[in-house]
Amino acid sequence: MGFSFRLDHTDGLARAGELATPHGNARTPAFMPVGTQATVKGLTPEEVAGTGAQVVLCNAYHLYLRPGVDAVARFGGLHSFMHWNGPILTDSGGFQVFSMGALRKVDEDGVRFRSHIDGSEHRIGPREAVSNQQRLGADIIMCLDQCIAHGVSKDAVRSAMDRTHRWAAQCYQAHLRSANFDSQALFGIVQGGAFTDLREESAKRISDIPFHGYAIGGLAVGESKQQMYDITRQVAALLPQDKPRYLMGVGSPEDLVECVARGVDMFDCVLPTRVARNGAIFTRHGRVDITKRSFADVDGPVDPECDCYGCCNFSAGYLWHLFRAKEMLGLRLASTHNLRYLFRLMGKIREAIVENRFESFRREFWEYYRPTDEATRQQQKEKWLKARGG
RNA sequence: GGAGGGGUGGGUGAGUGGUUAAAGCCACCAGACUGUAAAUCUGGCGUCCGGAAGGGCUUCGUAGGUUCGAAUCCUACCCCCUCCA
Numbered sequence: 001m002g003f004s005f006r007l008d009h010t011d012g013l014a015r016a017g018e019l020a021t022p023h024g025n026a027r028t029p030a031f032m033p034v035g036t037q038a039t040v041k042g043l044t045p046e047e048v049a050g051t052g053a054q055v056v057l058c059n060a061y062h063l064y065l066r067p068g069v070d071a072v073a074r075f076g077g078l079h080s081f082m083h084w085n086g087p088i089l090t091d092s093g094g095f096q097v098f099s100m101g102a103l104r105k106v107d108e109d110g111v112r113f114r115s116h117i118d119g120s121e122h123r124i125g126p127r128e129a130v131s132n133q134q135r136l137g138a139d140i141i142m143c144l145d146q147c148i149a150h151g152v153s154k155d156a157v158r159s160a161m162d163r164t165h166r167w168a169a170q171c172y173q174a175h176l177r178s179a180n181f182d183s184q185a186l187f188g189i190v191q192g193g194a195f196t197d198l199r200e201e202s203a204k205r206i207s208d209i210p211f212h213g214y215a216i217g218g219l220a221v222g223e224s225k226q227q228m229y230d231i232t233r234q235v236a237a238l239l240p241q242d243k244p245r246y247l248m249g250v251g252s253p254e255d256l257v258e259c260v261a262r263g264v265d266m267f268d269c270v271l272p273t274r275v276a277r278n279g280a281i282f283t284r285h286g287r288v289d290i291t292k293r294s295f296a297d298v299d300g301p302v303d304p305e306c307d308c309y310g311c312c313n314f315s316a317g318y319l320w321h322l323f324r325a326k327e328m329l330g331l332r333l334a335s336t337h338n339l340r341y342l343f344r345l346m347g348k349i350r351e352a353i354v355e356n357r358f359e360s361f362r363r364e365f366w367e368y369y370r371p372t373d374e375a376t377r378q379q380q381k382e383k384w385l386k387a388r389g390g
Numbered sequence: 391g392g393a394g395g396g397g398u399g400g401g402u403g404a405g406u407g408g409u410u411a412a413a414g415c416c417a418c419c420a421g422a423c424u425g426u427a428a429a430u431c432u433g434g435c436g437u438c439c440g441g442a443a444g445g446g447c448u449u450c451g452u453a454g455g456u457u458c459g460a461a462u463c464c465u466a467c468c469c470c471c472u473c474c475a
Binding site for chain 1: 418419422423424425426427428429430431
């Protein structure tokens with residue numbers, strides 16, 4: 001029982017399909033909640049599954065540092081360790097190459113890290129990244145890549161991209177030679193920053209290697225949304241039709257809609273859960289800040305359309321209180337709500353694709369949804385200044 | 391009755407002659423968050439004018455006083471706390 005992907009239906013560029021893994025199947029387009037340290041923060045696996053999640057993402061770098069790959073293996077692998085019986089995808093640690101700033105050094109052999117926990121030194125190369133993930137036992141594992149910040153020189157982007165390609169080949173070889181090749185899927189990652197020529201080159205080079213799936217990396221790191229959407233469309237079009245396409249680290253509601261529209265099958269993102277812990281609640285109208293005083297005496301649910309546990313049982317005023325009082329139940333309720341919101345959204349997206357009405361669904365989504373993007377904030381500010389007579 | 395300690399901005403609490411509109415923390419207000427070093431981070435927070443830079447005014451229990459200059463020193467008063475009787 002290995003890994004496979006079946007494309008069921010397309011509507012424009014949008015695709016509906018199904019992933020099969022040794023730990024069960026997942027319908028696509030799929031959103032994967034992030035459980036970096038083998039837990040979606042604050043939630044039990046049952047609660048996560050209850051929101052509609054089918055796949056969760058864990059981070060091999062963080063688990064390598066703590067509790068250690070051996071430790072997880074002793075518990076029988078990630079699935080039994082964290083009591084998640086569905087599919088798991090692990091990220092290699094490539095994103096930490098980008099996010100850990102001063103604590104890391106990249107060279108041809110891999111990445112040298114200083115542990116953020118105890119300062120100890122570690123080195124992870126493409127082979128180690130693969131073997132760590134193999135031993136963790138995830139269903140889908142990722143190549144080690146070099147994710148790079150937005151705004152750096154094209155030369156730097158190119159050299160990170162070239163290195164990512166060399167590492168991809170090494171990861172593939174390492175995985176191919178192992179006994180896990182059929183039980184674990186290995187995905188390659190396209191890089192190339194915001195440069196269309198580099199993205200094209202990267203998409204072709206990575207597609208040349210017969211990975212089980214293909215990821216678009218290095219986005220949502222500071223470029224504009226339009227750039228992100230454009231690159232996503234460009235790269236998705238260059239990836240094999242019959243393999244899943246995974247846009248890494250992207251997952252605001254509007255991005256899910258827009259990137260499915262550009263041909264993406266899989267997403268992961270910390271946004272819904274992180275932002276939830278800071279009081280932001282997704283609704284069809286956009287994000288709402290539950291910590292605002294205006295919710296203090298609201299008797300109904302924050303999101304009347306939602307069927308999550310919190311929205312069914314608690315008022316917005318109660319949730320407001322939990323956040324003000326810094327009670328952890330508030331974080332949990334907000335987290336499950338945001339996940340539930342996203343999975344209901346993904347469900348509607350898939351249904352629309354299958355029924356060939358994705359475009360009208362997308363239009364309807366935008367009829368209500370108001371993201372708090374820079375342009376909107378700027379507009380609000382100008383309006384406000386005008387109102388003050390400035 | 392006796393001995394001692396103390397009253398600082400919404401709260402807590404530094405500060406004992408000038409660099410103090412007054413540290414830090416909390417609360418409050420605003421903003422951010424996209425392959426999680428995040429239940430985190432950033433900014434504001436006496437008042438008035440200003441978009442800002444900046445400037446004006448009023449503050450450290452109350453009232454006086456000393457001094458070029460006081461939250462800081464002196465005097466009186468008011469209030470609070472601890473211990474002894």
